[in-house]
Structures are given as structure tokens and as C-alpha cells.
Amino acid sequence: MRILAYSPRLYLGDIYLSLLREGHDVRVFGADPPDQRAFGGILDPIADWHDGLRWVGRDGVVLFEGVAQGARQDALRAEGYRVVGGSALGDRLENDRAFGQAALRDAGLAIAQSSGFASPELALDWLRAHPGRYVLKHDSGAATTFVGDHPRGEDVAFMLRRSPGGGVLLMERLAGVEVGIGAYFDGQDFLRPACIDFEHKRFFPGEMGEMTGEMGTLASYEGAEALFEATLARVALRLRAAGHVGYVNLNLIVDAESGTPWPLEFTCRIGNPGFAVLAALQPAGWGDLLRRIAEGGAGSFPAHPGWSVAIVLTAPPFPATQPGASPDQDIPVFFGTPPWRTAEEANHHLVDARRDAAGQLLGHRRSGHLMIVTGIGGTVPAAQAAARARARNVVAPELRWRADIGDRFLGGEDALLRRHGWLPLA
Template sequence: MDRHNFLFVSIDGLVGDVAWRVRQQGHDVRYYIENEAERDIADGFVEKTDDWESEVAWADVVVFDDVFGHGTHAERLREEGVAVVGGTEYTDRLEEDKGFGQKELERHGVNILPRRQFTDFGEAVEFVRENPARYVIKPSGEVQNVKRLVYVGEDDDGGDVIDVLQAYEKAWGHRMKAFELQRRADGVEVAIGAFFDGNAFVEPVNVNFEHKKLFPGNVGPPTGEMGTSMFWTEPTMLFEETLAPMEETLAEEGYVGYIDLNCIVNGRGIYPLEFTPRFGYPGIFIQEEGMKTPIADLFYDIAHGNDPDLRVHRGFQVGVRICLPPFPFNDDATFVENSRNAAIVFRESFEGERPAGVHIEDARRVGPDGSAEGVTPADGQWRVAGNSGIPLVVTGRGMSMREAQAQAYRRIENIILPNMYYRDDIGDRWVTEGDKLQSWGYLR
């Protein structure tokens, strides 16, 4: 195996486990986190840097983990001849501007739901009054990652959407400068994704089911994600009718990385909702669980224009986010009292650097003196890091979804972390909804 240098560039410290995995696969890694409040994430697991630009000449591959300006950096570096896994200004806009993403799908011949972009709450309220129906409110721009602001309307006349819009204007009008109203469609929510090597999609593709609400049974506030179930497959109808038409445009852009498209499907059709042209979290950790090909090899090949050989395990994968107070909300006092620097303990000892199926998200490793400097796996203790309250993701895999699910939850039983909580039903959606997708023909 050739040894390579990988530079990971992150906004909020999301990609730490992937960086650690690449280091475990025998490569040299340096990791930069922009957000100062999150900079202790992955301390003691990988080497860190405070100036990623100065490390570019050292790197054989530069990996960006988010949008919000990273596409501009990635494009610039590619023009300079640097091997990059990351987006472009175009692909960043696909995610940041949901209206633009829908227009691009429509331009490529993909069926979409009726939607309309707004920058004025009063105008949106009048639109709903004149066009009564069930709508979904989707923030754009700065606040689009505040997932609790996504509201799925229930009233046939749109009355609840009007109430929520008026409340948002008072509470969020100073930050929520643009948003979209999209007609609600009932059906199965499922996402289709694939890696892209700058020229074409890499097969196999990934079918995944996100579990976004805080509590089991899909109730409570939206969190972004509490866990995901998935499987790798050859291209299906779901892929061919949604992502596949984007291939030529992504090749023209020179996009390199993973891209995902969340959809609602029913017996009448497939309705794409929104793009994620970057790694998903915790999706990328669960995808690692399903890969036979080392993820470092995949990154190196797609960044250098080589023909990637993505080999995967048969069957299913499940990943569960382990959370602490005050997630999914922001409350510094609660985080300090209940979660900051909490020790993560494992009931059973493990070989190597990590227990099977355990991935770090907001975690660090420190030595007996409390420092991450020079810490080793033998003398290091895992601690909660950052300020988001999502220290770990635990994964499992199996030939059936139930088998993958059972393995993930057995692994969680090995963790001792006071005040931790998680959903105990990740994977159930496939059991209840997989038959529908099969009968509608979208997985053929």
C-alpha cells in the first residue's frame, strides 16, 4: 500500500471520524476545524492544524466536508492542480438555494413538486390564502441548517402553515431572509446517493432512510438526523430517474465527492426534495461500515481521476447517533452541566484503537494529564468534545435490516455515558416501507 498525505478541512468538525479512519488505514492526516468552539473535536485521534492553506502543498489529497464557501476553495485548488474531494460553487448552491436546486432538477427533466421561493412573509401568507393546500416550509440560506424550522403542514387549507409563517416572522424574521413553500406529497421518504469521480457516478449507489425526529416513532422536534439505515445497490429506477440525469452537468463542473438527493415517492411517481452535495452525517460513517474498499483508496482515486474500485458488503447497514443534553437545542449552561468533557467508557475492552462499529463525532482522546498531546490508545480516555452534544455514532451491518439493527444496538449496550439518549427504532422504516418501494418498482 502506498502511503499518502490527506488534509481534511472542516467548518464544524463533522468529518473527524473519516480522518481518523484514513489514518488507521496507514496514511498521514492533518485536520483543520474552522469553528473555534468545535476545535477540540478529534484531538488525540488525528494530527490537527490551525492553518489549512499552509498545508496544501504537503497534501496528496485535500478533503472538504461541507458547503458554505468550501466549493469556492475546492474549485480554486483544482485549477491549481491540487487533487480535491469537494464541491463547486454550483454544487454548493444546489444545497444552499433550494429553489435553484429544484429548477436544476426541472431543467434536467426530473419530475418535481410545485414550489415557490419567498423573501417576504406577508406575501407567502397571502399566497397560501389564495392557494389553500398543505405545504412544507423550508428555510434557505443562513438558517437552512436549523432543522427545527422545517415545518410540514397538516391542514388541507394551509391554516397551520399560515400560523407558523406568522410566528416565524416575529421570531426569525431578522435571520430567515428567504424560504420556500413546497406542496406536500404523501409517501415514503427515501434518499438516493452516489460518489462522483469528476466524470461519472461511481457504482454501486446508496439507498438510505434518514430518521430526523428526536424521539422513536418519528415524533418530536427535527434534529437534522438521529440515525440512518441504508444499503448499497446497482443503479435502480430511483437512481435513473433522479440523480442520473445530473451526470453530464456534474462532469462539466468537475465535481468530486458524494451527492445525495432526498425524495418522496408514492405509487404515482418520484418527487425529489433537496440535494446534499457533500458527505452526510452520520451517513458517511455508516457507509464506511458497508465498504470493503478502504475509504482512503476511494478518496485518492476519485480525486486523482483514477477509475475507482468501490467494493461493498452485501446486505444492510444501520447507524445510530448517541446524543447528550441539550441536543438538538443550543443551551450552553445545560451543556456545561450535563455533557462537556464527560467520560465515554466501554464495558468491555477492545483490540486496536476503537470498538467495532463505534465512530467519533464530537469526541476527543486525552491522556492521564488531561492533555491530547502525545496520547496513545493504551493510555487515552475518550471524552465529549465540541458543544453540539453528539459524541458518537454506532453502526451495525447484516444480511437483513433486522440483523444490522440488532448488531448496532448490541454495540450501544457496551457504552457507558451518563445522560446519553438515542432512538431505539433506527431501521424500522425499511421494515414498514421497503415493501412499498419494491412493489412500486423503484428499487429494480
């Protein structure tokens, strides 16, 4: 199958490598300057996007990475191209926080108290008049989410004063289990099974430190149906009307006392490290799944039973960035037992990496976002053990990773969800 990928910075380059290993004909267009691109010396992107479109034709699949290209995808679909990635609606659901909450309310879901503002300054004025504990979210991914602890919101006020600007949302802080429900949408309906996932966004074990993009995830394609039907499934009509084709995830808080699932935010694209934690549970590979999504009507796809654990491996400056870092500062990455060209390769997912002329694997110092390792098992502890073993096999200067991915679930989240009927009784 011919597959053309449009990528802002090749952070999903591991998917393209997987497709190549599966035997597909893959071409990648990178929108960023070549000297700033991930996967240098590993992937060879094409220089002309329009040449790529002519090559892939209407029988191939065009895969979009990231957000903010929804209108372009909609236009290509109108021209007869088979496009997987997102839509203009998906962009707005994810990037316009207040719009996303309104869409959830319109779908019949109970939503938490929240207030949207055109600027951090307006939000700060409102906070002074309405002190309390809030979660701060930025439109368009301008900054990471901040979860406030101060009872009068003084910590949120500080973050608003240093905000990069743009629209923001203040949402009441809820107590409970944070859980995600995700599924692939083929333009008409969701493919089954849906997944259930538990993200770990704090930098340090024990949920300490700053919020990051994500430090790891626990996921399964089993047990998601109850929450899926009560939440994400209700958005299907709106996605169908918009012609959305791609992955959709809804992040929730399940109230500890009542069991009410409160929807927090959408992700309307293939995420990172979400792609890796799910790839480990998708035995037919990315090519088969992309074909089913693009063609529509498949209804389902094969999935492994059990659990998957993804661990993000980083080095300084992560979770900060150092955009001006020179190539000689890039981080060498080694392995106790090299995984490449073995079955282990599928469990090692590069992110912001390259190879030099001598073949040495390097992580870009600009982000320190090196790779993701995954492990699967019939139980959460078995999946944890497999992922941790792979993480310990990686050697790099100043390497950091969380060894507790999945511990929250074992420590009480699973029991709470089962008690409220959102997971099957063990």
C-alpha cells in the same frame, strides 16, 4: 498517501482517524477557534492552511468537509490540486432550494409544486392566500426542515414567524416513502454502486417529535440502480460541466399510489451520519475511495452486500444547542467493553467529542451529539441487531437513541418500493 482535510469544525473527524488507522499521512486544518473544536485531545490540527497545501502538493488529496467552500475547491482544482468534497454548483444545489428544484426540472424530472421566497415574511403572506399542508425548507441550512400537518398550514405559519430569516421554500406535502439515492462523483461520472438510504429525522421512535439533523439511517449498496438511473444519474452532465468532485445525495418521496419519485433536495457533500452508515459498507476504506474519486476513471469501488444501520447517540441539549456550555458540563462517555484498538473501533464513530488530560472521553455539552454506532448484515434485522448491540454497550448520563431505525422499511416501505419496481422483487 498524503491527505489534507479542511474542516469548519471537525465533525467528520472520525474519517480522519480512519485514514490514520489505514496508514495514510493525514493533516487537518480546523477553521473554527481551537477551544470550540471537536476532537480535542484526539486530533491535532495544523495552524496554517497554506502550509498544509504546500505539504500535500498536487499528488496528495485535499478533502473538504461541509458546504459553502465550493468556490475555493474549484479554484484549487484549477491550480492542479486533487480536491474531493464539492463545488460551487454543489453549494448552490444544496443551499438555494429553488435553484435545486429548477435544476432537477431541467434534468427532466417531475418536481413537486413549490414556491421560493426571499424571506419568511413573504412566504407567510403567500401562505395566507394559499392555505394548505406544506413542507418548510430554509436556504443555506439556516434551520431544520419542518413538515406541516395542519390542513390550512397554521403550524407552518407559526414556524415561519419564528424563522431565523433568509430564503425559504414552501413545497407541497407529498404522501409516500422518503428515500435517498447517493453516489460519489469523480468530476466526469458517478462511481458505482450507488446507494439507497432511508433517513430517520424525527427525534422519537415512531416518527414523533421535532425534526433533527438525523437520528439514524438504513442504507445499502444493493438495489439502488432503478431509482438512481431515473433520478440522480440525470444530473451527471451538469455536475461534469461544473467539475464537481465528491458525494451527491438526492432525497426523494416515492408516491404511494403512482410510484412517481418526487425529488426533494440535494446534499452535495459527505454527510453526517451518512459517512458512518456508508463506511461500514466500504471494505477498502476511505483512502482507497478518496484516491478513486480524486484520480477519476475508476468507474466503481468495492462494497459489501447487504444492509447497514447507523444509530445516532445523543444527550441533552440535542437536538437544540447550548453554545455557551462550559467544559465542566461536558458529558462523560463509557463502554461496557471498550472498542478502541480492536476491530470494534471501526463501528464507533465519534462526532462532537474530546478527551481530557486524563484520557476520559467526553461529549461536548454544547451539542450533545456524541457518536454514531453502525451494524451491517445480510438482512435488515441482522444489521439492526448489530447496531443496537453496540448502542447498548455505550454508557453516558442521559443517553438517548432510537431503537427503531429500519423498522419503517420492514413495516411496509420495502413492499411499496418493490411493488412499484424501484427495488428488486424479493
